[in-house]
Amino acid sequence: MSFSMTGYGQSSLQFGGYKISVEVKSVNHRYCEVVLRMPRDWTGYEDMLRRKVQQHIKRGRVDVIINRELDEETAAGPVLNRSAVKSYLEAAELLRLEFGLTGELSLQEILALPGIMDNPESSSAPAAAGEASDYSEVLAAGLEESLQSLLLMRNREGRYLASDLEGRLNHLEELHTAMAELAPHVVTEYRDKLRQRLRELNDGTFPFDEHKFGMEIAIFADRCNIDEELTRLDSHFEQCRTLLKGDEPIGRKLDFLIQEMNRETNTIGSKCNHLTLVGYVLEMKAELEKIREQAANLE
Incomplete structure (x- = not known):
């Protein structure tokens, strides 16, 4: 069975409040060259993803593009950082007692202070070993689906x-x-x-x-x-x-x-x-x- 070196495949899946898209395209090349582009904090997965591509592709330049964006339908909204609120109020009380300053913080002013509301995007990046394993499986599954679509096109x-x-x-x-x-x-x-x-x-x-x-x-x-x-x-x-x-x-x-x-x-x-x-x-x-x-x- 002969395969062309030209093909395209893509997949999309949801995980951790994100919509993750994997796009794979290949063109002619003398050897097997794999080029990966993905979020910086997923760089640790490059070796695993590169090996998966090389299991299916023996020759050609393969570009793998992985993007993620916040899934508005499944992602949680901003979360109140209670410890930050407590720290701001304690600092206001200290200013009043030590320097004799007067005035009250309104609700609107408190909500506008930096760090009061946590962005879930910052907590979704894989940090712990368990999370890294989950993302590894998700990225591998998304890449596999895209590769199968690409191989089908190369086969035709x-x-x-x-x-x-x-x-x-x-x-x-x-x-x-x-x-x-x-x-x-x-x-x-x-x-x-x-x-x-x-x-x-x-x-x-x-x-x-x-x-x-x-x-x-x-x-x-x-x-x-x-x-x-x-x-x-x-x-x-x-x-x-x-x-x-x-x-x-x-x-x-x-x-x-x-x-x-x-x-x-x-x-x-x-x-x-x-x-x-x-x-x-x-x-x-x-x-x-x-x-x-x-x-x-x-x-």
């Missing part, structure tokens, strides 16, 4: 790319078959054309040497023989199909095979001395370039 696109590559491999095999059928006739055509040319040039001043003529044809046949290249190409085609049906990441292996197929095709182009074969070579190189571009998107 991967199947499409594999189908396209199989179609292009079929075209390459058709060109390969045409080359294999034409190759034996190249020498025959060259022999007949050379014999006809010599006859036209022979004005009776030189004898026709059948032995030298045979040697020339033999040298030409050896020089333009492409049987080995065609055999290796056939093997590469079969390996490509095996990779596309497998479950392991295939991007790098496929890239190597494409390089090898290009090398064999270039060798055929340099050895063949036939206009039709040259056309097949050019068409095969164009198709291999399209395959290379598509394979660059596979994990």
Whole structure:
């Protein structure tokens, strides 16, 4: 099963008075690179989250964005800090006794003093070991849900790319078959054309040497023989199909095979001395370039 390196997934859950959203997106990359962005006080979870991503993703750049915002529906309102109220009143009484100041603190003035009302957001950050464990499980669950959504998208696109590559491999095999059928006739055509040319040039001043003529044809046949290249190409085609049906990441292996197929095709182009074969070579190189571009998107 082939996977694309491009995908997107997201999830959202509620915990501790917060709405936590996890967004995961991946793009092409030579290796597996995981980039995490999250609230600073959750930095301690980075290693755990990074390992979870690497369990599912073998290649590509993966951006993980975790945000939290106060859930207005479930979060508790501000809480009265009784100890702060008591401290302010004791300080007011001390000012009155020690410095002879007069005046009374009104309810409105007391509520406006700093620290009188506690913000639940400040008490929701994981501090204790028990809380940290709870957040670890929540973040792991949110990331897992997002990753499954991302993998589903990568799988769908991967199947499409594999189908396209199989179609292009079929075209390459058709060109390969045409080359294999034409190759034996190249020498025959060259022999007949050379014999006809010599006859036209022979004005009776030189004898026709059948032995030298045979040697020339033999040298030409050896020089333009492409049987080995065609055999290796056939093997590469079969390996490509095996990779596309497998479950392991295939991007790098496929890239190597494409390089090898290009090398064999270039060798055929340099050895063949036939206009039709040259056309097949050019068409095969164009198709291999399209395959290379598509394979660059596979994990």
